[in-house]
Amino acid sequence: MSNAETVRAPYDPAVLFKAAFLAAVAVFVLVPLLATLLGGFKSLGELRVNPFGLPRHWEWQNYADILFSGRYWQLLRNSLIISTLTVTLTLITASMAAFTFAHVKFYGSSMLLSYLTLGLLFPAATAVLPLFIKVRDLGLLDTYFGVALPQVAFSLAMSVLLLRRFFRDIPHELLEAALVDGCSYIKFFRYVTLPLSRPILATVGIITFVNSWNAYLLPLVMLNTDALYPWPLGIMVYQGEYSSEWHLILAFITLTILPTIILFLLAQKHIVAGLTAGAVKG
Amino acid sequence: MARRIAIVSAMGVADETVPQAAIRGPSWDGRFTVLILFLPPALLLFTLFVVLPIGEAAWYSGFNWNGFGRPTNWIGFDNYRFVLETRAFWLALRNNGLIIAVSLAVQLPLALTLALMLAERFRGAVALRMLFFMPYILAEIATGLIFSFVYDGDYGLVASIWRTFGAEPPHLLASTDTAILAVLIVIVWKYFGFHMMLFIAALQSLDKSLIEAARIDGATRSQALRHVVIPLLYPTIRLSMFFAIVGSLQLFDVVMPLTRGGPADSSNTMVSFLYNNGISRMRVGYGSAIGVILFVICVTFAFTYQRWFMRDE
Numbered sequence: 001m002s003n004a005e006t007v008r009a010p011y012d013p014a015v016l017f018k019a020a021f022l023a024a025v026a027v028f029v030l031v032p033l034l035a036t037l038l039g040g041f042k043s044l045g046e047l048r049v050n051p052f053g054l055p056r057h058w059e060w061q062n063y064a065d066i067l068f069s070g071r072y073w074q075l076l077r078n079s080l081i082i083s084t085l086t087v088t089l090t091l092i093t094a095s096m097a098a099f100t101f102a103h104v105k106f107y108g109s110s111m112l113l114s115y116l117t118l119g120l121l122f123p124a125a126t127a128v129l130p131l132f133i134k135v136r137d138l139g140l141l142d143t144y145f146g147v148a149l150p151q152v153a154f155s156l157a158m159s160v161l162l163l164r165r166f167f168r169d170i171p172h173e174l175l176e177a178a179l180v181d182g183c184s185y186i187k188f189f190r191y192v193t194l195p196l197s198r199p200i201l202a203t204v205g206i207i208t209f210v211n212s213w214n215a216y217l218l219p220l221v222m223l224n225t226d227a228l229y230p231w232p233l234g235i236m237v238y239q240g241e242y243s244s245e246w247h248l249i250l251a252f253i254t255l256t257i258l259p260t261i262i263l264f265l266l267a268q269k270h271i272v273a274g275l276t277a278g279a280v281k282g
Numbered sequence: 283m284a285r286r287i288a289i290v291s292a293m294g295v296a297d298e299t300v301p302q303a304a305i306r307g308p309s310w311d312g313r314f315t316v317l318i319l320f321l322p323p324a325l326l327l328f329t330l331f332v333v334l335p336i337g338e339a340a341w342y343s344g345f346n347w348n349g350f351g352r353p354t355n356w357i358g359f360d361n362y363r364f365v366l367e368t369r370a371f372w373l374a375l376r377n378n379g380l381i382i383a384v385s386l387a388v389q390l391p392l393a394l395t396l397a398l399m400l401a402e403r404f405r406g407a408v409a410l411r412m413l414f415f416m417p418y419i420l421a422e423i424a425t426g427l428i429f430s431f432v433y434d435g436d437y438g439l440v441a442s443i444w445r446t447f448g449a450e451p452p453h454l455l456a457s458t459d460t461a462i463l464a465v466l467i468v469i470v471w472k473y474f475g476f477h478m479m480l481f482i483a484a485l486q487s488l489d490k491s492l493i494e495a496a497r498i499d500g501a502t503r504s505q506a507l508r509h510v511v512i513p514l515l516y517p518t519i520r521l522s523m524f525f526a527i528v529g530s531l532q533l534f535d536v537v538m539p540l541t542r543g544g545p546a547d548s549s550n551t552m553v554s555f556l557y558n559n560g561i562s563r564m565r566v567g568y569g570s571a572i573g574v575i576l577f578v579i580c581v582t583f584a585f586t587y588q589r590w591f592m593r594d595e
Contacts, residue, residue, distance in 0.1 A: 039431065052439065097320060126336065127339045128573070152327055
């Protein structure tokens with residue numbers, strides 16, 4: 001923007017207002033997060049009289065107890081298994097379908113693609129009861145696959161669209177040349193399309209991972225055994241058991257959101273790209 | 283998850299076709315192999331776990347059925363009547379309306395203001411963007427639990443503020459008057475960053491020369507904002523409104539850890555109402571009827587909105 005703005009005096013009321021506004025929003029966002037982190041370092045008694053401030057006594061024990069209990073790690077493990085299954089299956093099935101829609105002309109192609117994209121309109125919650133019955137009839141209730149397969153199905157529409165759009169940018173002439181040279185569609189997909197598409201595969205993979213990692217309703221309906229619970233279910237059970245022992249619950253929350261925050265900091269570029277890709281056309 | 287729906291229109295699926303070159307493509311055999319290997323997995327999963335259950339919801343909603351054995355007790359549209367006669371359903375519907383209203387009237391203006399402030403590069407802008415986006419990345423469940431601590435009448439932040447003024451702290455989540463208000467604040471906290479990011483992405487892809495031209499022609503900063511920047515953002519604003527409304531209609535995970543829809547159904551959303559009345563008691567017919575009603579509302583809204591507001595994109 002123009003120079004006049006960058007050299008504006010610091011006491012300019014507009015600048016001050018802007019700074020104050022941003023600071024207020026930052027406080028609004030940060031206070032609950034910091035209170036959670038710090039609350040886990042307090043005793044229950046101190047939490048009651050001092051929910052805001054720094055702990056007078058840092059109770060590392062709260063965190064240690066959770067980290068040394070098998071329970072926390074079991075929840076993370078379950079979440080990791082379900083999310084990894086979901087991401088792997090989504091990437092495989094969506095990239096194959098997207099490749100077909102991008103590069104193979106056949107009768108009914110656009111109809112099938114429209115059919116698949118209808119998935120963007122279907123909220124998972126509306127059909128969750130029949131979904132439960134279907135998963136039960138397939139014998140998948142209370143299994144990791146019982147959660148992962150519906151999650152894959154619900155993430156397909158979005159994933160196929162994003163991948164297809166990217167695959168189409170790989171020149172069709174390249175595929176034709178390869179075919180003339182005796183390469184097959186499948187080899188081209190495997191050795192040209194996929195390696196060239198790493199950025200979009202990462203974006204789709206990470207978005208799918210975050211959605212699956214945070215999911216609550218589907219696991220809630222499909223899993224009955226505590227031992228299989230992913231962390232959002234596990235933390236609700238934990239909160240139920242420790243009802244008002246907030247210091248422990250806060251420590252537990254902190255430890256469960258930590259992986260999310262680390263992933264976010266590592267992959268924020270992909271996450272933001274994925275969320276805004278469909279929404280904003282360049 | 284719920285917030286992606288509008289992308290159908292945004293990505294312009296229908297208007298593209300495979301390039302002509304593809305039609306002249308080599309042997310049918312090669313393509314045939316790809317077709318029978320590559321498409322079925324996705325189509326099968328999608329049909330089995332997305333499309334069929336929605337059809338089945340419509341079918342099951344005609345039965346009085348607890349989910350065991352086969353449904354035999356056909357009662358026609360009675361389940362729909364039962365749902366519509368339940369006061370709690372209308373409360374849930376009203377709450378979804380409130381959530382939509384707050385999303386549109388508070389959340390989006392806040393997001394837009396912040397985006398306008400943070401789209402420019404200055405020290406700390408990127409860090410603030412990331413900070414404001416952080417709540418969106420957190421799981422709904424974690425968010426709900428964090429705020430049930432914030433609102434806790436004995437240990438929470440709100441309670442301690444009350445106590446410093448010497449008043450008896452309220453139990454916000456336990457009162458039918460305040461529970462839904464408390465939920466609304468959490469929703470703004472959690473989702474404004476998502477909309478801010480949409481706006482920032484749009485602002486960064488704007489054609490800067492239009493704004494510069496307006497400035498050169500003598501428009502003040504706020505005039506350029508009002509008459510150039512905001513109109514250029516209309517497509518994104520419409521999309522953001524769409525996400526906000528569809529997301530609001532499907533809200534569930536945040537409500538569970540905060541109130542479970544209570545007290546006395548005062549903070550239910552349609553999905554938590556569906557969960558509490560259909561799923562947790564396995565009233566399959568009744569629950570499916572709620573699901574179908576929600577489905578009809580969402581789809582009707584989506585199509586109407588796209589037809590009326592997003593046609594030109």
